[in-house]
Amino acid sequence: MPYSHESTFHDTSGHVRFPVGAKQHRAKYIYPVFLPFLGCPGQCVYCAQDKQTGTCASPDIYAVLSEAQQRLKNLSACGPGETRELAFYGGTFTALPAGERSACLEMLSPLREEGRVTHARCSTRPDALGPDVLKQLLDADVSLVELGIQSFDDGALSLSRRGYSGDTAAAGCRAVLEAGLELGIQLLPGMPGSTPDIFLNDVRRALEFQPSCLRFYPCLVPEGTVLARWYREGAYRPWTLEETVHTLGQALNMAWQANVPVIRLSVAPEPAFDAALLAGPRHPALGALIQAEALLVAAEEALRRLGRRPQELLLPAACQGFMYGDRGALKERWRALGLGPERIRFEPKAVAATLY
Ligand code: SF4
Incomplete structure (x- = not known):
């Protein structure tokens, strides 16, 4: 539609x-399990997930799960109406080696069965979705899959070396919904090759899927990435703060009017990440500025x-x-x-x- x-x-x-935009989060508490770069086919040109999450790159997944289990071991069953969500964030969850993905889902299983968490989600790429893996998520009671779509625009995807086309991105969104899972869509305004018009078109296309949530991550330039090199060479120019606020304000309003929650308007503050930033539209109150514009x-x-x-x-x-x-x-x-x-x-x- x-x-x-x-x-x-x-x-x-x-x-x-x-x-x-009254509707924001579906669960009151979110318990994140960060899996930076795990399952990824390579490091995307703009991605510094280790710094973003304040963890080491490609950690040992069993150590991460063991630490998460420790953290959650005293969690009691949810009370009436209470909601809690376990979130496997970062990396490419559906492309993890089968044994590692099963270990994650096995950790989730008792938490769901005992009512200690009410929801679960994972994040992945739109080109890493097979019917078997989506069924496995559904069987394991994962309810929402967030896709790092970034853009539906072939030019921007190609310049950003994402390795898939706009059609593949759209097919990934359809596959999640057809599998009976809820869909989340992450977009990257300001990525190489993107313009405000391209991004607003991405938002329109994302809203056509009536996703359960969107995230907007204005593109930043962290040290240690290909984007940092392109920035130094003059081959990439990040959006200004004004451009970002103006464009994301329009985008956020589109989502509000479609009753789709936008659950992130900027990368969460993280000292290691902020210390490593070379350039880009960073502001401590960016989310509030965008909401004001919207x-x-x-x-x-x-x-x-x-x-x-x-x-x-x-x-x-x-x-x-x-x-x-x-x-x-x-x-x-x-x-x-x-x-x-x-x-x-x-x-x-x-x-x-x-x-x-
Ligand atoms: S952007 Fe996504 S796919 Fe690319 S390296 Fe980062 S987590 Fe992996």
Whole structure:
């Protein structure tokens, strides 16, 4: 189904109601098991997963599992309505040697059976999915597979040496859904060969799959990668912070209007990773800046729908912390929309915005 977020706005008797991203995570607690580079066919040009996760590259998987088991051994069964998720992050889970993948799933099995975790997910590449491996995940009660799609654009995939085409990326998304698993899609705005238009098209294509979640990882330049060399040679230029905020703000709004949670807007802070960064759109509050931009874009669209001067904007209280951007930089843009602070009200229980 072609993606269109126009249909998600509701105009009723003189007001416009629109989603602003209330839905974020499906489990309250996430217990990550990091498997950096394990199962990967090589090191992608931009990837520094070891630094990103603060662990060593290609660790011994049995040592990682043993450490995770220690960490989780005192976990009690979940109470009513409680949700916990075990997440195998990093690497290419479905391309792990069969014995190693089975060891991971065997660790999950008692946790699921005893109700100590309620969900499980893994991450992998779209070109590493066979029917057998997807069935194995389903049988083992893994419920969600996150695909490191990065882009559906053949040019960007090729320049970034991902080793698969846009068609393969799309086929991977379909395979996960057809296997009866939930789908997560990770995109890499600013990757070599990508432009804001290409990325926004990637978001449109991702939303057509109605995934359970998206992640946006603005491309950064960590030391020790091929991208660092390209950057030094002048062959790669990262997106600026402004370009990133502007483009991801539009993308986040598209996801909000499609009711698809975006569970990451930047690489998580990690001292070793930040120390190794050469360049790229890094900012301690990048996620909040993008949310602020997305909220403005959503309000502008709602105003066009309303078709008159607004009387009041009611927002979920969660928007209060980010809506004016860095040190109130966006206040004037809100005023220019006719929505000064006196016309904005926050409602703790609201899950969507309403423009009157
Ligand atoms: S981007 Fe994904 S496939 Fe590439 S090296 Fe990193 S974890 Fe492996």
